[in-house]
Amino acid sequence: MSTLTSMPAWHALQNHAQEITHTHLRDLFAADDQRVERYSASAAGLYLDYSKNRINDTTLALLKQLADEVSLPEMAQKMFRGDKINHTEGRAVLHTALRSRSDEPLLVDGVDIRQEIKATLAKMKTFVEQVQQGDWKGHTGKQFTDVVSIGIGGSFLGPKIMAESLKPYWNKDLKCHFVANIDGTAISEKLKQLDPETTLFVMSSKSFSTQETLTNTLTARDWFLAHKLPEEAIGQHFVAVTSNVAAAEAFGIDKDNVFPMWDWVGGRYSMWSAIGLPIALQIGFDHFEQLLEGAETMDQHFLTAPVESNLPMLMGLLGVWYTNFFGSQSHVVLSYDHYLRGLPAYIQQLDMESNGKSVDNQSNQVDYSTGPVIWGGEGTNGQHAYHQLIHQGTGVIPADFILPLTSHNPTGRHHAMLAANCFGQTQALMAGKTLEEATVELQQAGLAEDAINALAPHKVMPGNKPSNTLLMDKLTPTTLGALVALYEHRTFVQGQIWQLNSFDQWGVELGKVLGNSVLDDLESATPKLNQDGSTVSLIKKFRNGEI
Ligand SMILES: O=P(O)(O)OC[C@H]1O[C@H](O)[C@H](O)[C@@H](O)[C@@H]1O
16 A cells, blocks of 8 residues: 555545535535635635535645645645755756746756856846847848747747747737657748748757757758758858757757757756747747746746645646546546647656556555646637536536737637636536426426427436636736646646656657657568567558558
């Protein structure tokens, strides 16, 4: 039995879950008109209504006890101060330092990283301003109109989704494009639209060894040179962001054009570093700094607020409550804002690559569920696609609804309708519709009794489906920074409860290695074909070009 499942709070939560499954949220709201006042909290420009969760005061007390029993507050302090909590890679975890304005020295292996962070931010600021003001032009003297950010995983999702989310703040004279996939269509379709004389390439790869990014950059480089631009023009049109500066130089990127990052920043936590350069180019450096400031405000809240009003702690613990005591296997993030339509995909990598693991910090196989599938999309679109399952499916899928109260594009009644849909969905999930209510509805519609008896059960909505509602006054760089930091710390909370190292990703290695040996067989004149039968069959079909 693992240490986690032997903890007193764990056993108490198991017993408590048995009790609370017999209560309906409808009844909890009916019995307490102060419920939302007691189960809501605000911080860093965000408001969390968590009253539509399957909880009562005992639940929260036991979840808090569990947090204490795993020493969560102490673990958070260790992370922020640079302890090497990423123990399988022997690394600190300091994405929080990237957005900190503290001057307190922060040593990693004897080096004060605050100075490196400051120097890199200054380098980014100078570069962004030079590009925006036309002081850094293309080889033929034209100002850049387009930026192509080449990267994948955390070197793609952060830049792309944050830039997309902050469109109201875009520098109108510069358009950022994002290429990630090795599929040649991705880069080909992008390059078709572009003029090499006015295009700047930002190649982002922490390791500088990722096949997709290296290949796409070489293809971009070939395209660039194929347009009669000389080799010496590369230096003006290609910059890189990486922790492997030597590899970047060997690749042909000028040393002065390399923006450093560090091994104490995980890829999925790296948008605050120079990986965020495309964001800063798109929205301007001042707005990028506001993104950092919003995140830092959430950091301080996470470090100092008591559990019962600590947004990341509450959301993280509630996730554990459903995963481990209600059998939930997925969690849905619903952005009721068109600009935030990509956010669920960002949180998907953040959370699933952090906690999609089954070996604990003591190198033992866990005997409990860990990271759920994170999915989601844009409201109200999801209501016409997958909300059916959330309402009437057989499982419990906790939902986060995210809505800015003010739209950047006030258009007629649109925003009121968006908000009404958002709130209506959380209400329907909570209250549901009973058989009696469905029956009365059908009687009022004049259906015959046998028809009613056949149809009514299909119209029953069990309700008691949990949701969080996250509000902000308006989507700004500051509130977006706070929102992303909130989810980073929510992921940290869950990883700590599950006794996981949330900051390595050994699971992505095998597929890459096997893919390389398959590639040899796909391209070789004399393929070895010493793979399993299915893979050999697939290789042969690819080589023959027919199924
Ligand atoms: O930035 P790179 O070193 O190119 O890595 C890009 C991505 O590669 C892997 O898939 C990791 O799992 C991701 O966390 C990382 O963001």
